[in-house]
Amino acid sequence: xxxxxxxxxxxxxxxxxxxxxxxxxxxxxxxxxxxxxxxxxxxxxxxxxxxxxxxxxxxxxxxxxxxxxxxxxxxxxxxxxxxxxxxxxxxxxxxxxxxxxxxxxxxxxxxxxxxxxxxxxxxxxxxxxxxxxxxxxxxxxxxxxxxxxxxxxxxxxxxxxxxxxxxxxxxxxxxxxxxxxxxxxxxxxxxxxxxxxxxxxxxxxxxxxxxxxxxxxxxxxxxxxxxxxxxxxxxxxxxxxxxxxxxxxxxxxxxxxxxxxxxxxxxxxxxxxxxxxxxxxxxxxxxxxxxxxxxxxxxxxxxxxxxxxxxxxxxxxxxxxxxxxxxxxxxxxxxxxxxxxxxxxxxxxxxxxxxxxxxxxxxxxxxxxxxxxxxxxxxxxxxxxxxxxxxxxxxxxxx
Amino acid sequence: xxxxxxxxxxxxxxxxxxxxxxxxxxxxxxxxxxxxxxxxxxxxxxxxxxxxxxxxxxxxxxxxxxxxxxxxxxxxxxxxxxxxxxxxxxxxxxxxxxxxxxxxxxxxxxxxxxxxxxxxxxxxxxxxxxxxxxxxxxxxxxxxxxxxxxxxxxxxxxxxxxxxxxxxxxxxxxxxxxxxxxxxxxxxxxxxxxxxxxxxxxxxxxxxxxxxxxxxxxxxxxxxxxxxxxxxxxxxxxxxxxxxxxxxxxxxxxxxxxxxxxxxxxxxxxxxxxxxxxxxxxxxxxxxxxxxxxxxxxxxxxxxxxxxxxxxxxxxxxxxxxxxxxxxxxx
Numbered sequence: 261x262x263x264x265x266x267x268x269x270x271x272x273x274x275x276x277x278x279x280x281x282x283x284x285x286x287x288x289x290x291x292x293x294x295x296x297x298x299x300x301x302x303x304x305x306x307x308x309x310x311x312x313x314x315x316x317x318x319x320x321x322x323x324x325x326x327x328x329x330x331x332x333x334x335x336x337x338x339x340x341x342x343x344x345x346x347x348x349x350x351x352x353x354x355x356x357x358x359x360x361x362x363x364x365x366x367x368x369x370x371x372x373x374x375x376x377x378x379x380x381x382x383x384x385x386x387x388x389x390x391x392x393x394x395x396x397x398x399x400x401x402x403x404x405x406x407x408x409x410x411x412x413x414x415x416x417x418x419x420x421x422x423x424x425x426x427x428x429x430x431x432x433x434x435x436x437x438x439x440x441x442x443x444x445x446x447x448x449x450x451x452x453x454x455x456x457x458x459x460x461x462x463x464x465x466x467x468x469x470x471x472x473x474x475x476x477x478x479x480x481x482x483x484x485x486x487x488x489x490x491x492x493x494x495x496x497x498x499x500x501x502x503x504x505x506x507x508x509x510x511x512x513x514x515x516x517x518x519x520x521x522x523x524x525x526x527x528x529x530x531x532x533x534x535x536x537x538x539x540x541x542x543x544x545x546x547x548x549x550x551x552x553x554x555x556x557x558x559x560x561x562x563x564x565x566x567x568x569x570x571x572x573x574x575x576x577x578x579x580x581x582x583x584x585x586x587x588x589x590x591x592x593x594x595x596x597x598x599x600x601x602x603x604x605x606x607x608x609x610x611x612x613x614x615x616x617x618x619x620x621x622x623x624x625x626x627x628x629x630x631x632x633x634x635x636x637x638x639x640x641x642x643x644x645x646x647x648x649x650x651x652x653x654x655x656x657x658x659x
Numbered sequence: 660x661x662x663x664x665x666x667x668x669x670x671x672x673x674x675x676x677x678x679x680x681x682x683x684x685x686x687x688x689x690x691x692x693x694x695x696x697x698x699x700x701x702x703x704x705x706x707x708x709x710x711x712x713x714x715x716x717x718x719x720x721x722x723x724x725x726x727x728x729x730x731x732x733x734x735x736x737x738x739x740x741x742x743x744x745x746x747x748x749x750x751x752x753x754x755x756x757x758x759x760x761x762x763x764x765x766x767x768x769x770x771x772x773x774x775x776x777x778x779x780x781x782x783x784x785x786x787x788x789x790x791x792x793x794x795x796x797x798x799x800x801x802x803x804x805x806x807x808x809x810x811x812x813x814x815x816x817x818x819x820x821x822x823x824x825x826x827x828x829x830x831x832x833x834x835x836x837x838x839x840x841x842x843x844x845x846x847x848x849x850x851x852x853x854x855x856x857x858x859x860x861x862x863x864x865x866x867x868x869x870x871x872x873x874x875x876x877x878x879x880x881x882x883x884x885x886x887x888x889x890x891x892x893x894x895x896x897x898x899x900x901x902x903x904x905x906x907x908x909x910x911x912x913x914x915x916x917x918x919x920x921x922x923x924x925x926x927x928x929x930x931x932x933x934x935x936x937x938x939x940x941x942x943x944x945x946x947x948x949x950x951x952x953x954x955x956x957x958x959x960x961x962x963x964x965x966x967x968x969x970x971x972x973x974x975x976x977x978x979x980x981x982x983x984x985x986x987x988x989x990x
Contacts (some may be wrong), residue, residue, distance in 0.1 A: 410781035533951035
């Protein structure tokens, strides 16, 4: 078993299921899951694409900030971080759109306020993907290195793996890893234009699947090298270890990881080898499971190559919260951890029929969470792959 | 560590390239903001040998700049090497995103071009570069506004140090996008926080690590100080000199070596004579590339290709008051 020294000290998330990771987990585990629906946010122009929207009364830009604040506050509180600890932390953000929502919101507001007039050209006023990290650093007084990964669907999962490496090298003391992607016309219609959007339902690993559905989300996960908590009286028992990860970029296809499962299998295999964990030690798999034909084939076949007939329970969260794009890594990690805290592994939503090309069904019932190693996988646009392991420790260690 | 994020392990520079708004690699050529952006297609043909028909300017600029750098090293020296790509960009591929989102709103719900969407995705350029240069493994797109390149350099150093890669191809690319007013707003350029200079663009690259090729220099340190400072503190020539002298002392720079400061686009009113009196020369690279978020990459690559044995420090700061210093020496 891996001898990881990296603690997961705290986490928080906002998803369509709730304004905290805890609330989201409780709704997920109790089956209080609504299917994706037509969007209501004022900046979204196409009312035919169903998505997983975070409920909010107010404008979408304010909602974005509220989502970030809520996720960070939950993570800081759970981690019991002092102001000094927050200040010395390193901030790694994973996002595809950053604050592009500002452009969309301002444009649609101008159009709305000027009925009958010709629309002006949309202006691009956001400051690039790094704007989110800059805003968070300023607001919370984070003085460590700030860095943004803009790597499509693996943005925040890559950020988690990079953070772990920087911690292992003792380049940084603590990492606040944030994932953030609100619903955008840009991405909703972009994936629809690629014919990768399922207009009915997100059905990961199901024979009837026909595409993904986007869900907006924000999350924060705090990683720290064991023993780096500053204040003795605040030291807490940490039950989760980040046991290493692996990131890889293939250059064969911009949009597919290869449906033979070779690439996905290699990435998962490399993750296990590096962490010195055998396939038999994996308790369950939090799969990427987007519901697109190619992703599920490449990932599913990759899992079968590694685990064979002993495939542990496989869960995709995207049938319940949608694909959070660049935020997926941090969001799904936070939600999974909150489920573990409740003592259960969630079931997959959206599945009805085994795909004979895969030969397995994702987990269909909540199952008791046990101590051990959990595998997380993410695959994205541009040949990007991330995989990592989180270990639930029976006794926990003191941070 | 902590507030001052510093990498101090020296990184050998095997190769460098710089490409500015005139689209003439490794040359200082006059250009005019009013004529930008120029078509990169001839350059693409010359460097890549085939047109990248489906790609936008950002992707073409990334690929051209990086390939000029890679091609300056004998292919045998790159064979069997694990190369990581660290693409830094402040604003990303806006030239693809804007037409796509315009299509989205124009058609009010119709399907816009899937190809344009694919190219607008943030890491598409890094994918194209990885494919053309046949690199697999660590390929990262990093963005942190005007400190994007410094951040990528800092991260590349950690990857080299832990041995996960043998070589790091680290570059900064940002492209000129009309209108100039929008471009300036996206970079948070206000009258009092940047030099009076046209807006530009660039794709400039460094190949770092150990090969049998003769190195052209070393990146000696990358220092990112994230404690917010007042503009007065950041712009004080005395403070800048003090920081640069500290770095020179800590790195044991030889007394007979020419010491040079490369001022970034936020450094207003640098007094060249003040630095000259203290033994430092101010080398102004910005007129050759114009203001863009990753101009640091241009300044450093150009200095590293100067062919002189110099010690230099690139100095810039973020609009929020964070200072970034990169020290290098040419062989």
